[in-house]
Amino acid sequence: MLKGRHLIDPEDFTLDELEEIFSLADEIIENPKAFNKICDGYLLGSLFFEPSTRTRLSFESAMLRLGGTVVGFSEPNSSSVAKGESLPDTIRTVACYADIIAMRHPKEGAPNFASPFCEIPLINGGDGGHQHPTQTLTDLLTIRVAKKRFDNLVVGVCGDLKFGRTVHSLIKAMSRYEGVKFIMISPNELKVPNYIRNEILDAKNIEYMEVERLEEVIDKLDILYMTRVQRERFFNEADYIRLKDSYILDKEKMSHAKDDMIVLHPLPRVTEIKMEVDDDPRAWYFRQAKYGMFVRMALIAKLLGVR
């Protein structure tokens, strides 16, 4: 039963519950107009304590396309947070007005802290470099549509694996399926944090390797998940400039990849995927953004219990 639940961590839902969401997303993709009134009378609180136009627009489009409405803020200076209000107080207040909340917060663990104070469903729209479960749902739905399965896939994650929360969430989520292997491609400085390696990969005895160069492994991958080296995750500018162009996907590298490999990216991309790759049928990242909206529609509908 998903009605009334929070989504804080990609593992909050069982595989069966995820399947429920993806099945509804399939129906929505098939005929979006059939769902354009199901949230009539419902209100989404869109609380963005740090700017993220793309994720915010995805949530808000999802709610509007379901026939619901949206209130909220897109950066903390325009909210009571600027006056020093605590997170629990903001959440409790918004829960009086809205039926469901999507929250992005720059601090890690913010939704874990906020959720006990929230009487309506709270969706984590990203908390610092920690988790981003709706991006994971987006990634999973895209994989499901493209590969028709989740098991026995070789998943390559490339770029900023230290601060890239989408990668952490994806590894957590994909590690729940049988026979999935990971190849983690990053500069030494931006490897996945120890807790991902120890508590997820080693604890579940999952096969993985860590390499520095994409060229060495691109031919082995079923999925290549590219990430941006994010300027705001760095403490100093010099490190950012030194590392930002480390891993760039171009036509030449793609020529070594499998014919049915898919390239995913949480977007926005900067320089890590060259535009020359966009026309390649294996480039799924723009379709992925659309699936992100569809899966958020399905999620909102399920948490509100309207489907």
Next chain:
Amino acid sequence: MLSINSIKKGIVLDHIKPSLGMEIYRILKLDKADYTVALIMNAQSRKLGRKDMIKIENTIDLDLAVLGYLDPNITVNIIEDEKIIEKVELSLPKEVMGVIECKNPRCITSIEREIVHKFVLVDEKEKKYKCCYCDHMYSED
């Protein structure tokens, strides 16, 4: 030599590492107690050379789990009728609340005023705890 009488009923925390006594006194909130408490610092010890001790009279209902985190070698004696009726075995607690603080500068605990720092045990052998908000492992340095 300073003499402190034995207690009739209560708890004696013995073999506390010197200087840790005051911290335990604070963490167990004994400064707010309305019962008799004696904190003895730098007492002579055959085992440790020097040790701290805490004697708590009458009260047995204290959450002592945190002692396992601070120092599992502390001896916890439960006293009834001036006799030790039980020695409590200390082990690492599954959860540690309000004792250690998350050092991740990006953690929500770094900005929220009244948040209680909470850690969960993830590796008993290595004594590893992680922040229950941001998942960062706690390290003492």
